[in-house]
Amino acid sequence: MDILLQALTLPMLGAGLWWGYRRWVSPHQERLDPLGIGLLLLVILTLMGGFFGSPFWWMDEPRSFSWDLPPLASRMLAAAGWSFVALTFLALQRPTPRRLRLTLLVLATYLVPLVLVILLFHLKDFDFAAPLTYAFFLLAGGMSLATLFYLLRQPAILPDDPEELLPPPPLVQGWLVAVGVITALWGAALFATDSGPAPLIWVWPGDLLTSWLIAVMLFAIAVGAATSWRSAPLAHMMLAMATVYGLGLALASGWNALLAKPIQPSYWWFLD
Secondary structure, eight states, X not given: OHHHHHHHHHHHHHHHHHHHIIIIIGGGGGGOOHHHHHHHHXXXXXXXXXXXXXXXXXXTOGGGSSSOOOHHHHHHHHHHHHHHHHHHHXXXXXXXXXXXXXXXXXXXXXXXXXXXXHHHHOGGGSOXXXXXXXXXXXXXXXXXXXXXXXXXXXXXXXXXXXXXXXXXXXXXXXXXXXXXXXXXXXXXXXXXXXXXXXXXXXXXXXXXXXXXXXXXXXXXXXXXXXXXXXXXXXXXXXXXXXXXXHHHHHHHHHHHHHTTOOOOGGXXXXXX
């Protein structure tokens, strides 16, 4: 069963990329150079990775990720995957420079620190006899490098949208600023240590790698909020991402309640 599951992953991802190419690349192909096609494929790969991976992460399928996550963290990873689906879908629907740059910044904030700390401190936690380990490093490392490259040399797919210069309502601006500050501080706390004084925040004492996995997602939301709060269309993208992630966290805690496992009420704040 394990071999069958892993064997199906690549064809599913390939089919998703093919569909995404037909849906989002082909309409712009006449004006795209190879760099532009590559950028759209990177965003499509992010979308499809979250779309196909999240159901397995939600069910805490041990062969679906490259290290063994606690059940709550695995479901929080699924919530992160779904939130990236929301963000990348909105970016692909209208791939203007600002919307794609927001997506690249959020993706880079999520991937690059995680890959670096794994390479520097946590290679011993990976089973290099498992093919999934190599797939993880190929995808996470390759996507990190590609994201950094496109941040430095971003091709234009569509012209800038004048609406992106319009600010969102003050309430939305204030909400995004608050979300950005809280997630940045929360992420910093999880990134600094796995064993802090408040169990409601430091949920996985002794598991620093898992704390880092959750921290980089909080950093990604903070960077996205800081980038988007002055632009109505970009704010809409980040509100969608944060809402999906917040709902996912609430459902993950609720799932623990159904299984008679401890609930972490601190992770419900996204819905407030």
